[in-house]
Amino acid sequence: MAALGSGGARWRRAWLPALQLLRRGSKAVTRHWKAMHFQRQKLLALTEYLPPRPSLPPRCQPPPAPLAPQEEGYARVLRGQLQDTLRASRMVAVCHYNSMAEEDVATLRHFLRRHGIHLKFVLNEVARPVLAQSKLRNLLPLFVCRNVLLVSPEPRAREMLRVLKGVPQVILLGACIDDTILSRQGVENFARLPSLEVSRGQTVAALSQLCSQTSSLLQRGPARLTALLDEHVRRLRDAAAAAGPPPGRSAAGS
Amino acid sequence: MASKVSLVLRPVKSIVVRFCPFEPNVESTRKFLQSIYHKKVQATNTNCEVTTDVRHDGSEPVVDVTFADGDRLIMKGAHLTTGEMLTALASRCNAKDLKEEQKSKKKNP
Numbered sequence: 001m002a003a004l005g006s007g008g009a010r011w012r013r014a015w016l017p018a019l020q021l022l023r024r025g026s027k028a029v030t031r032h033w034k035a036m037h038f039q040r041q042k043l044l045a046l047t048e049y050l051p052p053r054p055s056l057p058p059r060c061q062p063p064p065a066p067l068a069p070q071e072e073g074y075a076r077v078l079r080g081q082l083q084d085t086l087r088a089s090r091m092v093a094v095c096h097y098n099s100m101a102e103e104d105v106a107t108l109r110h111f112l113r114r115h116g117i118h119l120k121f122v123l124n125e126v127a128r129p130v131l132a133q134s135k136l137r138n139l140l141p142l143f144v145c146r147n148v149l150l151v152s153p154e155p156r157a158r159e160m161l162r163v164l165k166g167v168p169q170v171i172l173l174g175a176c177i178d179d180t181i182l183s184r185q186g187v188e189n190f191a192r193l194p195s196l197e198v199s200r201g202q203t204v205a206a207l208s209q210l211c212s213q214t215s216s217l218l219q220r221g222p223a224r225l226t227a228l229l230d231e232h233v234r235r236l237r238d239a240a241a242a243a244g245p246p247p248g249r250s251a252a253g254s
Numbered sequence: 255m256a257s258k259v260s261l262v263l264r265p266v267k268s269i270v271v272r273f274c275p276f277e278p279n280v281e282s283t284r285k286f287l288q289s290i291y292h293k294k295v296q297a298t299n300t301n302c303e304v305t306t307d308v309r310h311d312g313s314e315p316v317v318d319v320t321f322a323d324g325d326r327l328i329m330k331g332a333h334l335t336t337g338e339m340l341t342a343l344a345s346r347c348n349a350k351d352l353k354e355e356q357k358s359k360k361k362n363p
Contacts, residue, residue, distance in 0.1 A: 098291030141276050145284040169291055171306050173275040183310035
């Protein structure tokens with residue numbers, strides 16, 4: 001401060017407060033809070049951003065329309081996969097799934113795979129729109145909680161029930177086999193049916209049995225008549241043989 | 255929901271869950287069944303038999319709980335939520351557990 005008032009050297013006449021302050025002040029970047037320079041304060045106040053004010057306050061405007069839910073690509077892929085699976089399967093069984101250990105799930109998947117049955121976990125949000133547009137729309141009420149699908153290109157109901165008997169955590173609710181919706185009882189009845197070849201043989205046997213019965217009924221009368229006539233001829237022959245040779249023949253011989 | 259309601263199945267002998275899956279009022283019963291089959295709940299009593307009876311006769315969903323002392327708790331799930339059913343079962347199980355503890359304390363003071 002002694003440099004201020006004294007008419008000393010020329011470099012001392014120009015007062016540079018920065019020099020004074022720098023002598024004992026801190027640097028620009030400090031660890032403690034440092035008051036902003038007043039000129040900087042004024043500059044920032046002048047250049048502060050002021051957003052444009054709308055003519056109407058936003059609370060007086062009608063609320064914006066809710067955005068339509070955007071379709072996710074992954075959900076679309078899952079739906080496509082489910083559609084392909086349903087199209088390629090003759091048997092689709094819907095089961096209620098309770099939590100199981102990972103190794104139990106793997107074992108179940110293995111035993112089902114042995115019979116050509118695939119185990120698929122489905123999300124209800126993915127499955128419901130697919131089923132609503134397919135022939136399986138009557139199975140929609142089943143898709144409420146966590147479900148699994150057992151799909152197979154062949155109707156292997158007996159094998160499926162045998163495997164599920166040992167797994168109490170997976171509960172069969174219903175199925176669609178060959179475009180027919182079945183309940184659990186229906187699947188059990190279907191499993192007890194004989195195979196197609198055996199059924200065909202039984203049908204052919206039943207049909208031919210009727211025809212053979214008709215044929216034997218029609219032939220019974222004439223066959224009985226033939227037997228009676230044969231018996232009558234045999235008795236007449238026996239009686240004639242017992243009576244002896246006729247007299248005309250003995251005179252012609254002598 | 256099972257994590258919020260601590261269910262101890264020690265005094266339970268068997269649970270039979272009966273429902274028709276094609277009815278629209280079985281969601282809470284099926285969720286109850288899922289909660290029962292949770293590994294923590296099953297670990298509390300491995301001797302508890304949980305049976306599921308799936309029908310197709312339009313009947314209402316019913317949960318039939320038989321306790322070890324012969325009591326029965328029948329819950330008709332058509333107009334109950336999963337939480338209510340779990341709370342009802344948990345409260346009865348806890349009450350029976352408490353009674354058992356008091357009995358054993360009286361026997362062995």
